[in-house]
Amino acid sequence: MDTVIDARVKTFIQVTELWIPDGDRLVLANGNYGDLAAxxxxxxxxxxxxxxxxxxKAWAEQRPVVLKGFDGSYFKRIEAAAEAGLTSAVxxxxxxxxxxxxxxVVLCSDSDERIGAIEVWSELDGLMMLDDGYYGAAKHFEWxxxxxxxxxxxxxxxGVWSARTPMLFRELGSGYRFIRADSAGKAGLTTGLGVxxxxxxxxxxxxxxxxxxxxPIARRFEIWDARPEKVGKxxxxxxxxxxxxxDGPLWTDDNDAPPRRVTANQGNIGKVLATGLxxxxxxxxxxxEGYSAMVALPVYQGGALAHVVAWYI
Structure with missing residues (x-):
């Protein structure tokens, strides 16, 4: 096993939860709460x-929802969130x-130390416009x-909208493909995952x-392609x-080296393939992979699981 990553670094996301339908209710399937036991x-x-x-609300409105403040909102755990220092959620x-x-659901706290961004973009009149987002202390980048x-x-x-696939952008502050490179560099943003x-x-x-x-939101990102035209039957x-x-890059363009491949029920990515969850x-x-936590998220397309994105904390 490779060296275990130091988990004491402050992360941008503090809590991650998975809610699944059970009849006419959503019930908690799993979550990563760190030391927020209460x-x-x-x-x-x-x-x-x-x-x-x-x-x-995300279920009823059939869309991603950003909530940047809990007081006086429809959030059901306001008192517990306040005691835990949680202030925002997506x-x-x-x-x-x-x-x-x-x-x-991911939950974050507001502090001068936490820099990052969780953004929801939506199509309007032929353009991708910011629907809402949470940026921590990166106020200029938010503007x-x-x-x-x-x-x-x-x-x-x-790019994600056009390709209909997840994408990773590197070196956001200097990458010519990242339109907000100057403000991203000033904010200290380095890596972008679009889904x-x-x-x-x-x-x-x-x-x-x-x-x-x-x-960091994560210190390792992965994109897996599960489309039949890429992996066969x-x-x-x-x-x-x-x-x-x-580890640096996790894939290779060398034709002599076989790509990393998993099948249903093989490891954590294989569990997503098998359950669809x-x-x-x-x-x-x-x-x-030596990290303290991971999230693997399926992306569906045309009635089938097309991609899995994963991030490790």
Missing amino acids: FETATRAISFGKGEGLPG ALPVFDEDDLKAVL VSQHTHFPRGQGLPG PVPVPHDRQFVLTLLSARGT ETAAILVDGICER PVILSGAPALT
């Missing part, structure tokens, strides 16, 4: 109907056409993002996770892009 206890006592709380529904598979839009194929949101968010209606959404070295996925602080795993570095 908030975890409060969470395990509740469930959500359609339209209730943040997970239920809910991401996972749809296979009309079928809701799960809702992934720039609010005044930026992307044609199809331009930048990270426009299409398919929903039952025609509106197009893209999620972007922008990570900084000081308070077998339920499988091939690693097509990835980056990590420790996101995976959250924490407290088991031996099972998460």
